[in-house]
Amino acid sequence: MEVVAVRRGAVRSVVMAGLLVLLGGLGSGVGNALAGAGAGARAGVGPEAEADVAYHGRVALTGGRLRILLVPENEGPSALANATVRLRLSADLADRQELAEGCARAGLSEVVCETGELPLHGRGRHIGLALRLKEPAAEVVVRVDTWWNGGATDRNHANNEHVVLALDTGDTYAF
Numbered sequence: 001m002e003v004v005a006v007r008r009g010a011v012r013s014v015v016m017a018g019l020l021v022l023l024g025g026l027g028s029g030v031g032n033a034l035a036g037a038g039a040g041a042r043a044g045v046g047p048e049a050e051a052d053v054a055y056h057g058r059v060a061l062t063g064g065r066l067r068i069l070l071v072p073e074n075e076g077p078s079a080l081a082n083a084t085v086r087l088r089l090s091a092d093l094a095d096r097q098e099l100a101e102g103c104a105r106a107g108l109s110e111v112v113c114e115t116g117e118l119p120l121h122g123r124g125r126h127i128g129l130a131l132r133l134k135e136p137a138a139e140v141v142v143r144v145d146t147w148w149n150g151g152a153t154d155r156n157h158a159n160n161e162h163v164v165l166a167l168d169t170g171d172t173y174a175f
Helices: 002-022 028-035
Strands: 051-062 065-077 084-089 103-107 110-114 127-132 139-148 162-167 172-174
Antiparallel strands (some): 051 172, 103 110
């Protein structure tokens, strides 16, 4: 029961952060408090902050199991305390999943994960997922994008919005 309560809490935090972005956000102090950022993490967050978040990784599909390795990066010019990457699949996920720390389901075919701190010209934490599909599929389209980035402006979406087609061959597809 504790794990379920923790994951529900994580989903609520991620949903609140996403709602703040959709509704135009609140002051940076309130946004940081809701996103769980500490006082030292406020640098680089606010209406004038800009960060170029990028994702690189690999996807492989074998027998109804989808493996994803993702590395978030920040090309600057501001550091970010945290961001949320969203992974949307063209196939539904099995009801039960064991997700990596900092990740939560956000729908039947969607997972969101926090990146951890994204220092200027640095990497966030490596995110590894082994997702089970509800039913085996010959192929799955994986869409990767930033769901929340603390309110910073990102003028280059070419490196943080990816669409990857994974065939059920066990081959690894890089992005």
